[in-house]
Amino acid sequence: MRRISAAAAARMILTAVYTFIAVLMQCSVFPHLRFLGAIPEFTLCVIVCVSCFEDEKFSCVLAVAAGFLLDTVGGDAYTLSPVLFLLAACFSIILSHRITTTKIIPAAISGGTALIVGAAKATLILAGKGAAFSAVIVKTALPQLLYGLIVLIPAFLLTALHYRVFRGSFEQSRRRAREREVI
Amino acid sequence: MKFFKSKFFIITLIAAVSVAAVFTAMSLLGYSSYIKAGLNFLTVPVQKLSDAVGRALDGYASYITEFDRLKKENEELKEQINGMLDDIQSAKAVKEENDELCRMLEVKKEHLDYKFEPADIIGREDGNYMTVFTLGRGKSNGIDKDMPIISSNSGLIGRITDAGLTWSKASSVVDVGSSVGAYDERSRASGIVVGDYELGLRGLCKLSYLQSDADIEAGDRILTSGVGSVYPRGLIIGTVMEVKYDESLRTKYAVIKPYAEISGLTSVMVITSYERYVED
Missing domain, CATH: 2.40.10.340 (Rod shape-determining protein MreC, domain 1)
Structure with missing residues (x-):
C-alpha cells in the first residue's frame, strides 16, 4: 500500500473541508444569492477543479462523498449526485492527464460539460414532475448553467490557490526525503 | 488510463451507483434512512452558521439583483407622485374657485336687485x-x-x-x-x-x-x-x-x-x- 506523506494528508483533509464548505455554501449561502432565480452547482465546480489537481483515487472518493452529502443536506429526493460527481471527476482526471501544460483548459471543459449534464438532470427531474419542458429550460436549466459557469471561475481560482500553497510544502518534504536518502 | 480499469475505481463506481440507487429508491418509497438522518443531524449546526452568512449576504445580493427593478419602480413612483401633486394643485385651485363662486352666489342671494x-x-x-x-x-x-x-x-x-x-x-x-x-x-x-x-x-x-x-x-x-x-x-x-x-x-x-x-x-x-x- 502506498504511503501518504503528512503534507499530502493535510492537503487532502483541507481539500475535504474545502469541499464540505462548498456543499454548505450551495445549500445555505447560494439560495440567498440567486441569479435569475437559479442556484449554481458550486460543489460540482469545486469537484471538477479539485480533480484537475488532486490524486485520482482521492478525487473519486471525494466526488462520491460530496455528491452524497449534497443530496443529503440539500434534501434532494433523487440521490443522483454521487454518480454525476464521480463521472465529472473522471472526465476532469482524463482531461488533466491529456492536457498537462495547464489546468485551466481541462477544468473549463470538464466543468462546462458537467454543468450541462447537471442542468440536464434538473430539467429531466422537473419535466418528470410535470413542468413544461421549455419553461424548465428557460427558467431553471439555462440560468443554472450560466450561474454555474460564472462560479466555476472563482472555484478554479480558489482551488488553484489551495494547491499552490500546498505545492511548496510538497516540494519541501520531497527535498527532505531526498536529503535523508543521501545521508 | 490504467486507473479506470483498477479495482479501486470499479469499486468506487459501483458504490456510487449503489448509493444513488438505494437512497433514491428509499426516498421515493418513503423510507427515511438513518445515515441521511445522522448526516443531517451532524451538519445542522454548521448549516445554521452558513445560513446566517447567507442571510447576511441576502441584502447585498438583493441590492445587486434588484437594483434595476427598484430604480425603475422608484422612477415610476416619482412620476406618480408628481402627477398626484399636480392633481392636488389643480384640485386646490378648483376648490378655491368653487368657494369664491359659492360666496358670490351668497352675495347674489342677499342682494336680489344687484x-x-x-x-x-x-x-x-x-x-x-x-x-x-x-x-x-x-x-x-x-x-x-x-x-x-x-x-x-x-x-x-x-x-x-x-x-x-x-x-x-x-x-x-x-x-x-x-x-x-x-x-x-x-x-x-x-x-x-x-x-x-x-x-x-x-x-x-x-x-x-x-x-x-x-x-x-x-x-x-x-x-x-x-x-x-x-x-x-x-x-x-x-x-x-x-x-x-x-x-x-x-x-x-x-x-x-x-x-x-x-x-x-x-x-x-x-x-x-x-x-x-x-x-x-
Missing part, C-alpha cells in the same frame, strides 16, 4: 399713491366707468375708473382721492370714507366729516350710505379700528380697516346695476 359681472384681476399696478387693478372684462361685458366693485364676501373694494372693450381699470377705497358716503351700522352716524395717504400705505382709510358728538366706537361696522350715484346702500366698507379727533377741523374721524382683503384678491364682482337708494 346685477353682477364677475371679473378676474389680470393685472395689479402698485404705485406710491394709488392701487389700480386691471380686470379682464370691459364694456363688452356691460362694465363701465364708476361701477362699484365688491369682493366675494360683500366687502366694498372700490370702483371702475376706466373701461375698455375687453378690460377695465379699478381703484380701491384706500386710494387718495377716493370718497364714499358711509354710515355706522350701530349708531347710524354718517360721514364720508376717504383715502388717506399715510393710512393708505398701511391698507387703511378713514371715515371723515363726522359730527363732534357722533357715537362711534372701535369695532363698529361701516356701510355705504348709498348717497351719490356710484355705490348702492348697505355694502360693507370695513370696521372701525380707532376713533380720533381732528383739532384743526374740530371733528372726529375713524380709522377704517377695509372688509375686503384687497392685497390677496384674484377676482372681483362688478355691480353693473342696482336699485338706487332714495333718501326719505
Whole structure:
C-alpha cells in the first residue's frame, strides 16, 4: 500500500473541508444569492477543479462523498449526485492527464460539460414532475448553467490557490526525503 | 488510463451507483434512512452558521439583483407622485374657485336687485399713491366707468375708473382721492370714507366729516350710505379700528380697516346695476 506523506494528508483533509464548505455554501449561502432565480452547482465546480489537481483515487472518493452529502443536506429526493460527481471527476482526471501544460483548459471543459449534464438532470427531474419542458429550460436549466459557469471561475481560482500553497510544502518534504536518502 | 480499469475505481463506481440507487429508491418509497438522518443531524449546526452568512449576504445580493427593478419602480413612483401633486394643485385651485363662486352666489342671494359681472384681476399696478387693478372684462361685458366693485364676501373694494372693450381699470377705497358716503351700522352716524395717504400705505382709510358728538366706537361696522350715484346702500366698507379727533377741523374721524382683503384678491364682482337708494 502506498504511503501518504503528512503534507499530502493535510492537503487532502483541507481539500475535504474545502469541499464540505462548498456543499454548505450551495445549500445555505447560494439560495440567498440567486441569479435569475437559479442556484449554481458550486460543489460540482469545486469537484471538477479539485480533480484537475488532486490524486485520482482521492478525487473519486471525494466526488462520491460530496455528491452524497449534497443530496443529503440539500434534501434532494433523487440521490443522483454521487454518480454525476464521480463521472465529472473522471472526465476532469482524463482531461488533466491529456492536457498537462495547464489546468485551466481541462477544468473549463470538464466543468462546462458537467454543468450541462447537471442542468440536464434538473430539467429531466422537473419535466418528470410535470413542468413544461421549455419553461424548465428557460427558467431553471439555462440560468443554472450560466450561474454555474460564472462560479466555476472563482472555484478554479480558489482551488488553484489551495494547491499552490500546498505545492511548496510538497516540494519541501520531497527535498527532505531526498536529503535523508543521501545521508 | 490504467486507473479506470483498477479495482479501486470499479469499486468506487459501483458504490456510487449503489448509493444513488438505494437512497433514491428509499426516498421515493418513503423510507427515511438513518445515515441521511445522522448526516443531517451532524451538519445542522454548521448549516445554521452558513445560513446566517447567507442571510447576511441576502441584502447585498438583493441590492445587486434588484437594483434595476427598484430604480425603475422608484422612477415610476416619482412620476406618480408628481402627477398626484399636480392633481392636488389643480384640485386646490378648483376648490378655491368653487368657494369664491359659492360666496358670490351668497352675495347674489342677499342682494336680489344687484346685477353682477364677475371679473378676474389680470393685472395689479402698485404705485406710491394709488392701487389700480386691471380686470379682464370691459364694456363688452356691460362694465363701465364708476361701477362699484365688491369682493366675494360683500366687502366694498372700490370702483371702475376706466373701461375698455375687453378690460377695465379699478381703484380701491384706500386710494387718495377716493370718497364714499358711509354710515355706522350701530349708531347710524354718517360721514364720508376717504383715502388717506399715510393710512393708505398701511391698507387703511378713514371715515371723515363726522359730527363732534357722533357715537362711534372701535369695532363698529361701516356701510355705504348709498348717497351719490356710484355705490348702492348697505355694502360693507370695513370696521372701525380707532376713533380720533381732528383739532384743526374740530371733528372726529375713524380709522377704517377695509372688509375686503384687497392685497390677496384674484377676482372681483362688478355691480353693473342696482336699485338706487332714495333718501326719505
